[in-house]
Amino acid sequence: MKSNKTYLLISLFSTFIVFSSCIILKQKEKPTLFLIGDSTVKNGKGKGDGNLWGWGSFLESFFDKDKISVENDALGGTSSRTFQTNGLWAAVLAKVKKGDFVMMQFGHNDSSPLDDTARARGTIKGIGMESKEIYNPIKKKQEIVYTYGWYMKKFISDIKAKGAIAIVCSSIPRNPVNNEKIVLVTDSYAEWAGQIAKDEKVDFIPLNQLIKDKYAASSVEQVKSYFTEKDHTHTNEEGAKLNASFVVEGLKAVKTNKLNRYLK
Template sequence: MKLNKIYLGLIFSGAFIIFSSFIILKQKVKPTLFLIGDSTVKNGKGKGDGSLWGWGSFIESFFNSEKINVENDALGGTSSRTFQTNGLWGTVLVKIKKGDYVMMQFGHNDNSPLDDTARARGTIKGIGMESKNIYNPIKKKPETVYTYGYYMRKFVADIRAKGATPIICSPIPRNPVKDGNVALVDDSYSSWAQEIAKEEKVAFIPLNQLIKDKYSALSANEVQAYFTEKDHTHTNEAGAKINATLVIEGVKAMNSNKLKRYLK
């Protein structure tokens, strides 16, 4: 009888361990939403360095943390090219697993020179397959530079190869206040981002247009209050929070994308 009790005890203990392990493993496989982009997604360490904020710093609060992780891997100063060629994309890609999501926003720095001695981060304009051989003065070696569209397509292909879901955001507009007026203009990179998303059948958030629609209903002083005084590109905390809410509006509007089911 005593041996039977011991035997039963071992069985129940084993069952409990297996059940507990199953629960732990189940918790570990929740998906992750990765954010990649430039300083308008995450400035510095994402803690408001110099009063400059990116919208990615405020996205996590909209999602149910029990169901999904949010990781902001954007880095200021990068373009769609240098995020890849400087090894940043590789460090993110190895973490991506089946069922994850990757939201990207590039364009602000792609308009830079291809081979200057300051950054050498620009891409060829457009979404074609053109390329140009240059000498990269920073890396001190030859490099073949491609179009904005080429690098965006590579992000998409890499993400899909991991069984994850890519989402493209058009880049936020720069400060549109000029001479006391709100002067909203079209942005080539916004259009190109949308074209790539359509071509690749990727979920698209028209962030540039959503923000411009918001600005169009405001006065110049109200719009200016969303931007830092240090330059004409970066938002302050208030501006970044507004942009984050508009990203979430875009997520909610994506009919065929399952990311919205993780929202609070």
């Protein structure tokens, strides 16, 4: 009898261990949504210093945290080029696993000079295969610079190789208020982002256009209330939350995207 009780206790304990292991394994397998981009995705440390906010700081609130993690790895001042050449992308990619998602938004800083002494972060305009060898005065060495499209496609290729899902967002529009009028302009980088997503067969969120449509239906004062007074690019908390909501709106429009199942 004692032997049977001992056997029963061992069996129950073993079952408990197996069950607990399955729970832990399931928790470890929870996918992650990684965000990469510039300061309009995460400004500074993402804590709103100086009332400067990026939309990535508020995107997590739209997702079920029990089912997915959201990690904002964007960094202010970066372009699609420098996010890669400065080692930031390698650090993110090392964490990406099969079934994860990587959402990217670049463009604002890609129009900067290729080889200035301030940042040397620009990319060649367009989505072709052109390249140019330059001397990088920041790193004090020669560097081959490619197009905006080349760097974006490199992100996507790396993501696919990991068995993860890439999602491209067009960059948010800058403050369109000029002389107390709303002047909406065409953004080449927004158009190129859409073409890149189409060429690479990945999902695209036309964030630039979604936000501009909102601005077009708003008053000058309302639009101005979304931005800081420090420049014409960065949003305040209200503007960043608005942009995050449009990221989700754009995501919902992509019916086949597996990320939608994790939305609240």
